[in-house]
Amino acid sequence: MEAASTTIAAGGVEALGLGATRRRHGERLIRLALFGAAAVSILTTVGIVASLLGETVRFFREVPVVDFLTGTEWSPLFSDPKFGVLPLVNGTLLISAIALLVAIPLGLGAAVYLSEYARPGVRRVVKPTLEILAGVPTVVFGFFALTFFTPDVLRGVFGLDIQIFNALSAGIVMGIMVLPTIASISEDAMTAVPGALREGAYGLGASRRQVSVRVVFPAALSGIVAAVVLGASRVVGETVIALIAAGSLPNTGIRVGESYETMTAFIAATGKGDIPTGSLEYKTIFAVGMLLFVSTLLLNLLSIRFVRRFREVYE
């Protein structure tokens, strides 16, 4: 539709033999310049991949790939350095899992309420409020986790015996951070479910809960999955909350009260200093960055696929 109208605008007149008799070089130049601007985004991707790939390859010349991917000890700055990335992956997965355990039920619950229960007036107020939460800078969530959630809520209210830097606080606060993303996208998917499906179910005597859970939810499932996958990708890529609240101790296992270092936190903590270009420490940033980039890319592609599916159904 869009493409068709553009082609008519661009080439249709000439096709009818009514085009300008003189070639307009200015017009072609402008088109070329605009294409150049659009290509900046391609160059960005090329730049990201090139910067990651070059140093990663150089890293793997010094550290075998198998040692990197299967090693269980991460101590790149020690005099006898170990480059097993599993502790960082462990930290990322643990904190992400906690975040999603918080964000998925709360986000979907809020989405179902907004889409199926809330009156339009309530929705008009609540949705922008949730978007404020989505616009809060992540460093503020880090502040919240470190100065309030860990000492006052987890230690204070719940009396947990946990370290000041711990995976639990970082995970829960990260879940709150990503909750609006999951709620907003899955609410869009639920609102897009045609009213006829609901009316059919109501006509057969279904209650509102039954309509929500058995009709709207399954019908919007691909959009909901897309929202969750996108949320997962954001959580895996989140840096500052993990760095501030979970600390930077490469750790294994699932002891949520202890400090864990995520892949992102390692990159930030190491890239902060003035390590010399070309040193092995410098290259570790890129190797870990590559792993992070590939995992979030896979999640994003998955999410885009699911979004397409739910658009195909109803549009």
Added chain:
Amino acid sequence: MSAVDPVAAIPHSRRGDRWREHGFRIALLSCLGIAIGMLGVLLYEVGKDGLGAVNADFLTSFASANPQRAGIQAALMGTLWLMAVCIVFIVPVGVASAVYLEEYADSRRWWNRLIEVNIQNLAAVPSIVYGILGLAFLVRGPLSLGRVVLAGGLTLGLLVLPVVIIASREAIRAVPTSIREGAMALGATQWQTISRQVLPAAVPGMATGTILALSRAIGETAPLILVGAATFVAFNPSGLTDSFTALPLQIFSWLSQPQAEFKTRAAGAIVVLFALLLAMNAVAIWLRNRFERKW
């Protein structure tokens, strides 16, 4: 989605259903309540610690090892410099990309489809990865600018460029085709049509999108940790090649200090950051309401 069979989905009503309905509704409502409540608690916590810390001295002092005297002047100026670099970069590039994709690109061509998918993907790349890009290409490597304003601004610009492009495309798409056809029927060239009819009509939408992108840029911390200055900067940047700190970076660095007084300073800086974000969002909403046209 023909998988949903309405008849099979509805069991016969049982006793206790009313309670179940009630319980479900309350459960959903508390999900929403927790989300909104968290926002409330977060704002309260920041305000409680931070409002008292903000005064003229705080805004005009530089970073200091003494928490009582530490202020945010350099961070605030750094953030404004970053915003300036960011605007200069993202407005022309973002708008031109959007014009190309909406008005010129033939989406049957593979390279145009590649650009579209690529922008979608870039929008979801973790911000720290942009930091790595900035570190490898701008701070060191080919350009070797060092940890300066220009490197920071461009890194943030690349990070939010997809947001600007997506918002500008929507604004351009909202201009009806009849406007373009009218201009062309009067003999305007395609570029005349775009520059004199389409773009002016799309300016409010594009401006709103740009402001929202900027407000995302100034809240970003992770990429600046990699391309930003050393955390202790006691001067304002005076040019593109000066080193800098920025509000989120200053907040992060204060949070890393062991003394509790620095946490209060961090809360004060968050209040200032919030004020800045609030002002920008207010402008965006005002622009949208004031100039938005229904065709």
